Structures are given as C-alpha cells and as structure tokens.
Amino acid sequence: MQQIKLIKRPSGTPTNEDFEFAEAPIGEPAEGEVLIRTNYISVDPYLRGRMNNVKSYVPPFELDSVITSAVIGQVIESKSTHFEKNDVVTGGLGWQEYSVVQESEVRKIDTNLAPASAYLSVLGMTGLTAYFGLLDIADPKEGETVVVSGAAGAVGSVVGQIAKIKGAHVVGIAGSDEKIEYLKNELGFDAAINYKTEEIETALAKACPNGIDVYYENVGGEIGDAVLPLLNKFARIPVCGAISAYNNKEADIGLRVQSYLIKSSALMQGFTVGDYASRFKEGSEALAGWLQAGEIQYEETITEGFENTIDAFLDLFQGANVGKAIVKVSDIE
Amino acid sequence: MQQIKLIKRPSGTPTNEDFEFAEAPIGEPAEGEVLIRTNYISVDPYLRGRMNNVKSYVPPFELDSVITSAVIGQVIESKSTHFEKNDVVTGGLGWQEYSVVQESEVRKIDTNLAPASAYLSVLGMTGLTAYFGLLDIADPKEGETVVVSGAAGAVGSVVGQIAKIKGAHVVGIAGSDEKIEYLKNELGFDAAINYKTEEIETALAKACPNGIDVYYENVGGEIGDAVLPLLNKFARIPVCGAISAYNNKEADIGLRVQSYLIKSSALMQGFTVGDYASRFKEGSEALAGWLQAGEIQYEETITEGFENTIDAFLDLFQGANVGKAIVKVSDIE
Numbered sequence: 115m116q117q118i119k120l121i122k123r124p125s126g127t128p129t130n131e132d133f134e135f136a137e138a139p140i141g142e143p144a145e146g147e148v149l150i151r152t153n154y155i156s157v158d159p160y161l162r163g164r165m166n167n168v169k170s171y172v173p174p175f176e177l178d179s180v181i182t183s184a185v186i187g188q189v190i191e192s193k194s195t196h197f198e199k200n201d202v203v204t205g206g207l208g209w210q211e212y213s214v215v216q217e218s219e220v221r222k223i224d225t226n227l228a229p230a231s232a233y234l235s236v237l238g239m240t241g242l243t244a245y246f247g248l249l250d251i252a253d254p255k256e257g258e259t260v261v262v263s264g265a266a267g268a269v270g271s272v273v274g275q276i277a278k279i280k281g282a283h284v285v286g287i288a289g290s291d292e293k294i295e296y297l298k299n300e301l302g303f304d305a306a307i308n309y310k311t312e313e314i315e316t317a318l319a320k321a322c323p324n325g326i327d328v329y330y331e332n333v334g335g336e337i338g339d340a341v342l343p344l345l346n347k348f349a350r351i352p353v354c355g356a357i358s359a360y361n362n363k364e365a366d367i368g369l370r371v372q373s374y375l376i377k378s379s380a381l382m383q384g385f386t387v388g389d390y391a392s393r394f395k396e397g398s399e400a401l402a403g404w405l406q407a408g409e410i411q412y413e414e415t416i417t418e419g420f421e422n423t424i425d426a427f428l429d430l431f432q433g434a435n436v437g438k439a440i441v442k443v444s445d446i447e
Numbered sequence: 448m449q450q451i452k453l454i455k456r457p458s459g460t461p462t463n464e465d466f467e468f469a470e471a472p473i474g475e476p477a478e479g480e481v482l483i484r485t486n487y488i489s490v491d492p493y494l495r496g497r498m499n500n501v502k503s504y505v506p507p508f509e510l511d512s513v514i515t516s517a518v519i520g521q522v523i524e525s526k527s528t529h530f531e532k533n534d535v536v537t538g539g540l541g542w543q544e545y546s547v548v549q550e551s552e553v554r555k556i557d558t559n560l561a562p563a564s565a566y567l568s569v570l571g572m573t574g575l576t577a578y579f580g581l582l583d584i585a586d587p588k589e590g591e592t593v594v595v596s597g598a599a600g601a602v603g604s605v606v607g608q609i610a611k612i613k614g615a616h617v618v619g620i621a622g623s624d625e626k627i628e629y630l631k632n633e634l635g636f637d638a639a640i641n642y643k644t645e646e647i648e649t650a651l652a653k654a655c656p657n658g659i660d661v662y663y664e665n666v667g668g669e670i671g672d673a674v675l676p677l678l679n680k681f682a683r684i685p686v687c688g689a690i691s692a693y694n695n696k697e698a699d700i701g702l703r704v705q706s707y708l709i710k711s712s713a714l715m716q717g718f719t720v721g722d723y724a725s726r727f728k729e730g731s732e733a734l735a736g737w738l739q740a741g742e743i744q745y746e747e748t749i750t751e752g753f754e755n756t757i758d759a760f761l762d763l764f765q766g767a768n769v770g771k772a773i774v775k776v777s778d779i780e
Contacts, residue, residue, distance in 0.1 A: 331705060334705040334706070338705060353704075353708045354709070356703070356706045359703065365702055366703040366706060367700060367701065367702065368701075369698055369699065370667060370672075370689070370702075371686075371715065372664060372671060372689035372717070373667070373689045373692055373699060374717070375686045375715060375716070375717025376686055376688065376689065376717040376718070376719065377502075377717070379716075379718050380717050381715070381717070382708055382716075383708070383712075383714045383715075384707070384708025384710070384711060384712050385709070386712060389712050
C-alpha cells in the first residue's frame with residue numbers, strides 16, 4: 115500500500131518536496147486490533163503547525179513518519195470484540211491506504227444519520243470547533259452582529275449558520291465571488307464581503323452598521339486587524355485560527371490589540387477543540403439535531419484519489435475549498 | 448481661583464502648550480450643593496485618551512473646558528443635609544482650586560482608616576483596577592507565575608502584592624533600578640526586570656522558568672509582545688493599559704497575538720474599572736482589610752502645588768512616578 119510521509123519541515127508555504135509517497139506492507143491485526151481500509155482523509159490548516167518543530171497544543175510530526183489526521187475507514191478485519199467487518203469508523207489515523215489500530219483508537223459512526231464524510235466536517239472536529247468557539251466563548255445574543263472570517267470554510271460556514279439560528283446579524287468574509295454568493299444565497303448570511311476585491315475596512319463598516327459584537331477569528335492578518343476599530347463594548351473574539359500566518363517565515367506583524375480591547379472591554383480567547391473534549395457529546399448531538407432539522411447545511415470539497423492528498427492539503431492555503439476539504443481514498447462497501 | 452483647561456488636542460506626547468491656566472470666580476453653592484476646597488488631584492495615564500477626540504469608554508474632554516479627574520477635597524460650605532463643613536470627600540472633579548458640586552457627585556471618605564490621598568490610590572480607582580483585573584479576570588492560583596508590567600506604578604504595585612497574597616510567583620517589569628529595588632525589597636516581588644537595561648525576552652525567560660500563567664498588561668508595546676511566546680496553556684491576560692501607545696501618532700504595530708493565543712488557549716480581556724462598578728464595595732473592603740493588616744503597601748509620588756499639576760501629568764509618560772502620582776493642592780484642616 116501507499117503512505118505519505120513528511121520528509122522536510124516546510125519553510126513558508128509547504129510544497130510537494132516536503133512530502134514523500136512510500137510503499138509499506140499492509141499490517142496484520144493482533145488481538146484487540148482492527149485492520150481498516152481508508153475511505154476519507156481530512157486535510158486541515160492546523161496540520162501546517164504540526165509540520166514545524168515547535169511546541170504547540172499538539173506535538174509536531176516526526177520527520178520521515180506518516181502524517182496523521184482525522185480519517186474515516188471501514189473495518190475489513192477485526193480481532194476486536196467491539197468491531198465487526200464492514201463497520202465504518204473514525205479516528206486519528208495515518209495518511210495511508212490501510213491502517214492497523216487498537217480498538218480504542220477508533221469509534222463507530224452512524225452512516226444512517228449522515229453520510230460518512232460528514233463525520234469529518236459538520237459532525238466532526240470542524241463542526242465541534244465552530245460550536246464551542248461560538249457558543250461557549252462568544253455566546254451571541256439575538257440581534258447582535260457576528261462577523262466570521264474564513265466564512266466559506268469548514269468551520270466558518272457552520273459558525274455563521276449557528277449564529278443565524280441564535281438570531282444574530284451574520285456577516286461573512288471570504289475570498290471569491292462564488293463563496294460570497296454561497297454564503298448569502300445558500301447559507302442565509304445577512305452580508306458577505308470578498309476581501310480580495312473589496313476594501314475591507316469600508317466594507318465591514320457598511321455591513322456592520324451597529325458595530326461588531328462577536329468576531330470569530332479564523333484567518334488573522336489584515337482581516338483580523340480591520341475588525342478591531344469596530345468592536346462594540348464587551349465584544350468577544352474566539353480565536354480559532356490564523357491561516358494567513360501559518361506559512362509566515364517572519365514574525366506576524368500587525369495592529370497591536372491592547373488599546374482596542376481596553377476601549378471596548380473586549381475579550382479574545384484562543385482555543386482548540388480539544389479544550390472541550392469533555393463536552394463533545396453535547397456538541398455532536400446539537401449539530402446532528404440541526405443537521406436533521408435542515409437548519410444547517412454543509413459543503414465539502416472532495417478530492418478523489420489518495421495520490422491527490424498532498425495537493426488537496428496544499429490547496430487549503432490557496433483558499434481553493436468551499437466547506438470541508440476531504441480526500442476520498444476508496445468507496446465504503 | 449485658578450483652573451486648568453485643555454486648549455489643544457495633543458499630537459503625540461502632550462506638552463505644556465496643550466493646557467492653559469485660567470482665572471475663575473469661586474462659585475456659591477445652591478440648595479443641595481457644596482463648596483469644596485481641592486486638597487489632592489489624581490493624575491492618571493488614562494486621561495491622555497480623553498484628550499483625543501475619539502469615542503472610547505469615557506467621552507473625550509471638551510476643548511477650552513476644565514479637565515476633570517478623581518479629586519479629594521474638603522467641604523468648606525454645605526447647603527446639603529448630607530455633608531457638613533470640613534467633611535473630606537472624593538469625586539470626579541475639575542482641576543481647579545475650588546469646586547461647587549451637587550451632593551450626589553461626591554462621597555465622604557474615612558480618614559481614620561487611611562490618609563486621604565490613599566483614596567486616590569490603593570483605596571481608590573487604581574486599587575480597584577488592580578483588584579478586579581487580577582482577581583476577576585486572571586484569578587491566579589497558588590504557584591502560578593504572574594507577570595505585571597508597569598509594576599512600580601499605582602496599579603501594578605497593587606497587582607503584584609495581591610498576587611503574592613494569593614501565593615503566586617510574581618515578576619514585575621519596570622523602568623529604573625530604583626523601581627526594581629523597590630519591587631524586590633519593599634513589595635516582596637520574586638523577581639523584577641528593568642526593561643531599559645535588560646534584554647526583555649531573555650530576562651523574562653529567566654525570571655519565569657515555568658512559563659507565564661498570568662500577564663497583567665499595563666504598558667503594551669514591545670513588553671507585551673515579549674510575553675506572548677512564554678504563555679502557558681490557559682494563560683490569562685487582563686488588559687488594563689497600554690501606556691506605551693497612548694502618545695502614538697501612528698497605528699500601534701507589533702506582534703499579532705492570534706497564533707500565540709491559539710497555541711496556549713490563552714485569554715486576553717480588556718477592561719476598565721467602571722465595568723465593575725456594581726462590585727466596588729467588595730473590592731474596597733478587601734483592599735482596606737489588606738491595608739490594615741499590613742499585607743499591602745503603597746507608595747505615592749506627591750507633587751506639591753496646583754501650579755505643578757500639568758507637569759505631574761506630563762511626568763507620567765516619562766515613567767517618573769513610583770506608585771500613584773498625586774498633586775497636593777492644599778492641606779486638609
């Protein structure tokens with residue numbers, strides 16, 4: 115089988131040269147283990163951080179080792195009493211066509227409730243990231259203005275829709291006219307700004323006539339800067355991502371936040387979804403309920419073929435995806 | 448009598464030319480009013496912000512009007528049933544030798560508990576600012592590392608002492624060797640850094656071998672930047688002041704915080720003491736208790752003479768004061 119290893123720590127934006135396809139034998143499950151065929155691989159911006167050799171909330175990837183991320187797969191051989199052949203499961207697995215894992219490393223998913231790939235997006239880590247960042251940190255109230263950057267992405271699109279459910283005035287920021295139309299016409303955002311073609315300060319001021327109560331931060335950089343002068347008293351900023359800075363080789367320099375936070379008694383709270391591990395059940399149930407009720411839609415950008423996994427990851431930094439970026443490796447049988 | 452008016456909005460660092468001494472008649476109290484002789488005037492960094500014509504948490508000063516701040520004075524004529532001649536009171540009053548005010552604008556203070564001037568410092572707004580920012584936002588736990596900038600100032604010196612009471616490892620940052628000695632030898636800080644003579648990143652790393660759990664931000668700028676890489680998981684940053692930026696003519700540019708906040712799931716919370724108005728009694732009582740028990744010391748830099756009020760204010764931006772900067776206008780009788 116094929117697998118993908120990190121062979122160089124990227125300098126700036128990652129390139130194909132940082133990765134390597136390798137051949138490996140398909141393993142044999144021992145007692146308490148299962149053999150899984152990979153169906154879907156999640157490619158995510160946060161993985162870029164793990165490619166650096168620095169301390170962060172998850173340890174860095176080892177060089178010359180297989181990259182891991184959230185994966186959906188199907189059990190094709192089970193030596194575990196918890197799983198049967200053909201069970202569809204999810205877990206943090208390697209970028210490879212087959213995996214042998216301990217039964218404790220994966221959990222079954224219910225493909226009657228939603229297609230399997232949804233467990234990598236709206237019902238998976240990205241949906242939970244949207245849910246806890248928005249509701250636990252920002253807790254938007256009816257009539258408040260919620261701005262979300264990376265709004266057409268896997269996290270941002272769910273953030274905006276939950277904010278709409280909560281009765282907020284929702285403004286999305288994204289990078290193409292196609293995404294802007296999607297946010298306004300498909301997801302029901304009140305306004306959406308194309309930061310590549312519009313002057314962001316002016317467009318934000320126009321879209322937020324009552325100021326900004328919540329800014330869900332996915333991108334950082336100049337967009338994050340532009341929000342600061344518009345913050346209302348007691349504004350909340352869940353800081354989820356800063357994709358604009360992930361490939362920086364130099365320090366990320368911009369507007370210092372201190373004076374703005376003081377003026378508005380505003381809060382910025384960095385977080386990762388792992389901080390809420392004890393509450394995943396609550397979040398998953400809420401998201402599944404909204405999904406079944408048709409109150410949340412989700413989009414996936416699915417790249418076909420294991421051989422295209424690296425490209426799908428690199429595309430994230432070009433803003434190529436709408437919704438969750440996923441690689442389809444094989445069909446579920 | 449003499450009074451001080453703002454006649455120009457300062458561009459950058461304020462100068463004597465932005466202010467004017469003017470003559471005015473001493474008013475006559477009407478029914479429900481009192482005539483007050485000014486004893487002490489509080490000069491504070493936050494007043495700089497009110498000299499700009501921009502929306503903030505307090506409205507800007509009007510041009511050609513008398514500047515106001517916290518003042519201690521003595522009632523010399525009362526037409527109020529609430530006050531008697533010689534009562535010592537505090538309130539937000541003008542920079543002038545006498546004031547006529549409504550009885551609701553001032554409150555009596557107890558000069559048996561502490562000297563009157565303490566009600567402008569440790570028992571006044573600066574003490575409360577220290578109290579709520581540290582305990583409500585940061586809530587330091589025993590053994591955690593608390594860093595405070597502007598540590599020899601009116602707010603910072605109280606922050607550090609409360610953090611010591613709570614059992615934290617306390618590191619102060621200040622701008623002269625005299626202040627460093629004061630923090631270590633008089634106030635019991637565990638370490639203190641002179642940012643003017645030491646390389647701040649190196650000195651911070653050395654003083655905080657276990658990282659930083661709480662950073663009480665008074666100054667912003669490069670000191671605020673230097674703290675970010677040392678933040679521990681779930682670090683808290685009460686953002687109280689950014690004196691380094693108050694006189695900036697250009698945007699305040701430095702290290703963007705987003706990536707650091709995400710890595711550490713860290714919080715930054717801007718605030719002003721007014722956010723805690725409903726809890727002032729709790730804070731005042733706690734501070735008075737520590738003061739009487741000798742657990743908190745405070746220092747004042749008292750400038751004698753109303754004619755030196757402007758200079759005392761301008762000195763704040765040179766870091767000239769240890770503890771609270773106060774102008775003594777007249778004796779209490």
